[in-house]
Every structure is written in C-alpha cells, then in structure tokens.
Amino acid sequence: MKAVVKYGKGKGMVELREVPDPKITKDDEVLIEVKAVSFCGSDLHIYHDAHPYWPPMILGHEFSGVIVEVGKSVKDWKVGDRVVSETRIGSCGVCYVCQSGFPQVCEQKRPYGIGVNGAYAKYVVGPARLLHSLPENVTYEVGAIVEPTAICITSILERSNLQAGETTLIVGPGPIGLISLAIAKVSGASLIILVGRGKKGGLRLQKAQELGADLIIDTDQEDPVPKILHVTKGLGVDCLIETSGNPEVIPKVFEMVRRLGRICAIGITGGQDISIPYDRGIFKGLRLDFCFSSSWTAWEKAITLISKGLLTLEKLITHRLPLEAWDEAFRLLENRQAIKIVLIP
Ligand SMILES: [Zn+2]
Ligand SMILES: [Zn+2]
Structure with missing residues (x-):
C-alpha cells in the first residue's frame, strides 16, 4: 500500500512510499481500512522536528474507518463495523497515571502516527480496546475529526x-x-x-x-x-x-x-x-x-454531540484530497489557507 512516512529524525524527511500492508500480530488487534484521515497541526510540528516522535513511522492519528479483520480474542467488534480510534497505543495500564484513570498521559504511550504506524495509508492495525463506534449518521470525514474534538472536550469541559x-x-x-x-x-x-x-x-x-x-x-x-x-x-x-x-x-x-x-x-x-x-x-x-491528549469519556461525549447534531463540525472541513496530495495539504495548512483537511486514502 502507499503510505506517508516520516522516515528519520530532522526537518522534513517525509515521503509517500510503497510499504507492506499491515497485519494483525496480536489476538486483541483489529485491521481497519482507513476511510478518512485528517491533517493535524502536530503533523506539521513533526515535519519540522518540533514535537516528540519515533521514526520511521507512517503519519496520521486523526482517522476513521471500517473493520476488515479482527484478532482471535476480539469479542465486541466485527468486520464491517464503522469505527474511530483513540491514539494511546502502548500506555502501560499499571503506572500511577494509568491506574488513576488517565492512560492517555502515560509516559509509555506511543500514539498512532507519532510512535507507531498511523493512518496516512489504506490500512492501519491496532488494539480493539481503543475503538469507539461511529454512528451511521456521522460521515467518515467528520469521524476523522473526532480526535481533536475529544482533546478539546477533555481540556475545556473536563479539566478547565x-x-x-x-x-x-x-x-x-x-x-x-x-x-x-x-x-x-x-x-x-x-x-x-x-x-x-x-x-x-x-x-x-x-x-x-x-x-x-x-x-x-x-x-x-x-x-x-x-x-x-x-x-x-x-x-x-x-x-x-x-x-x-x-x-x-x-x-x-x-x-x-x-x-x-x-x-x-x-x-x-x-x-x-x-x-x-x-x-x-x-x-x-x-x-x-x-492540557494534553484526550480521555475515553471525552471521545464518547464528542461522538454523541456530533451524532445528535449539536456539534456541526463538517463546516470546518475546507479541503478533501487524495492521499497522494499530502504535500499540498502540508502547504495549505502551513500557509493557513485551510482549516481541516481530510485525506482520503
Ligand atoms: Zn492531532
Ligand atoms: Zn502507564
């Protein structure tokens, strides 16, 4: 598959590459076909080497998609389910911060598109426990901006x-x-x-x-x-x-x-x-x-508010581009000519 990869430390070092399709390697994982992935300011910071990241990795942490395969121990999800996913891969679950209910702030966290392969690609693989269901009345494009919405809800409503x-x-x-x-x-x-x-x-x-x-x-x-x-x-x-x-x-x-x-x-x-x-x-x-990252509860609130028509975020999507136009997306965001850009792999 084609993927936008940050291949090394330093400024730039991002390119569209041919990479092997990801495979489920653990029983609790799902394989997701990415339907939409949203461009984030953090992607720009990573591009400019001004954000923590662990290359080489496929970029992209704000995404939605459909499950195309489930691991052996996955019970609550099935092929065909529409989903969005939290990004907190690697949170340990046992440290003080995780145990106190904030695994999104765990030091061991290695998020999609930052610490492990993300969603600027046709497929992404990851743990089922991070998924949230995307209701039928929410488009995949809006689904791709649930992640930043959850961050804002965590920060503004839950923390401040x-x-x-x-x-x-x-x-x-x-x-x-x-x-x-x-x-x-x-x-x-x-x-x-x-x-x-x-x-x-x-x-x-x-x-x-x-x-x-x-x-x-x-x-x-x-x-x-x-x-x-x-x-x-x-x-x-x-x-x-x-x-x-x-x-x-x-x-x-x-x-x-x-x-x-x-x-x-x-x-x-x-x-x-x-x-x-x-x-x-x-x-x-x-x-x-x-404020940093997003809570499980904020994801649920974000999805409910969007689904009920109380948060109308489609107004924020100013551009829809194919994955191949990733560099155009970088340029548009850098020059502040766009608000939310959604790439369709
Ligand atoms: Zn983001
Ligand atoms: Zn932890």
Whole structure:
C-alpha cells in the first residue's frame, strides 16, 4: 500500500512510499481500512522536528474507518463495523497515571502516527480496546475529526470546567480554536470571544463568525486586552482557552482572564520557551491548566454531540484530497489557507 512516512529524525524527511500492508500480530488487534484521515497541526510540528516522535513511522492519528479483520480474542467488534480510534497505543495500564484513570498521559504511550504506524495509508492495525463506534449518521470525514474534538472536550469541559453562563475567550483561530469555539457554544457559555490575526487567518475568522462567536477581535486591527476588559466590565473572562501557542501572545492572556479565572492551555509552541508574568498569575489567583491528549469519556461525549447534531463540525472541513496530495495539504495548512483537511486514502 502507499503510505506517508516520516522516515528519520530532522526537518522534513517525509515521503509517500510503497510499504507492506499491515497485519494483525496480536489476538486483541483489529485491521481497519482507513476511510478518512485528517491533517493535524502536530503533523506539521513533526515535519519540522518540533514535537516528540519515533521514526520511521507512517503519519496520521486523526482517522476513521471500517473493520476488515479482527484478532482471535476480539469479542465486541466485527468486520464491517464503522469505527474511530483513540491514539494511546502502548500506555502501560499499571503506572500511577494509568491506574488513576488517565492512560492517555502515560509516559509509555506511543500514539498512532507519532510512535507507531498511523493512518496516512489504506490500512492501519491496532488494539480493539481503543475503538469507539461511529454512528451511521456521522460521515467518515467528520469521524476523522473526532480526535481533536475529544482533546478539546477533555481540556475545556473536563479539566478547565467551562460552565453554562460563563464568559470565555478563545485565543487562536486555527482548527483547535474553532473546535473549542463550537464546544463553548454547545456548553452554554454566555459570551464567546475569539481573538486571531485577520491578515493571516481571513478564512478562519469568517468560520468563527459562522460558528456563532459573539465577538471576534482581529489583532492586526486592534489590541485585544483593552477590548476584552471593556466587554467584561473590567473583569476579564472566566475561562480563557489558549490555542495559539504563540510566544508573543501567551503572556497577554494573563491580562485578559479575570481574578481567580482559569487558563486552559491546549496549543503547543513547537518547542519554544516562553516567559510568562508569573507573579501576576499568583496575585490574580489564576489557575493555569496545561492540557494534553484526550480521555475515553471525552471521545464518547464528542461522538454523541456530533451524532445528535449539536456539534456541526463538517463546516470546518475546507479541503478533501487524495492521499497522494499530502504535500499540498502540508502547504495549505502551513500557509493557513485551510482549516481541516481530510485525506482520503
Ligand atoms: Zn492531532
Ligand atoms: Zn502507564
């Protein structure tokens, strides 16, 4: 089969290759025919050597597909089932973090497309215990963006506890920022503000409008800090969702969140150190939640919200391309000309 492979450490080193079809080697595994795989900002970070990864491996961790073969001990799944899969391959199950219910943060984890072969290919093989059923009324394309949606739900609702009636600010209008916006909307936040760069993210700010942001601040036009303070009567927002990973922007979030408010940090910087106004955070009594990966419960919530029509994420899919156009997808995302790109192997 053809696969997009990151074949070595360093910048670039990605190519479309002919590789052997994967085979089930353990009794608890399933073989999945990939129907759609979504391009992720992390793939760009891996391309640029600014993210942990274990080459050589096939890229791709946001995918959906259909089961075409099951291992001997697999009981709950059968050939023909439509599925999405969590990515936490290798989590040990016995360490403190796994035992306390958060195997997605286990140090031993080696995710699809990062630590083991992923889904930029016709087939992917992995453990059945990571699967979730994809309802008939959810397309494979939308299925491919359940993974980032689950990350946002884990971060915003489960970790930073965004609640109905609260004010929220989303910093960064990329795919994660826009999914965060949709989740804030469905959770009943009373005021949803999005901050982003107009010149670089024209399409993205327009999508934020479509998704129902109450206020969009274009930082090319306006300093967001006085504006946020103005619309929140001098307080700042209850919950600030930082998805930009931008070292110049992150220090400013301390000024836009209210005293005793929460900062939900999802966006990664790609390896840069950031200086933050630490004492300001202390004197305001802020909570800074660093968020990573996704919980089992968040996957179930994401699928249910999508299936019930409460989260309409198909709006975020701006491009559908064949696997062979993977480099075009890299270019589009790098130049911020796309939101979610789905590749069809
Ligand atoms: Zn991702
Ligand atoms: Zn563990």
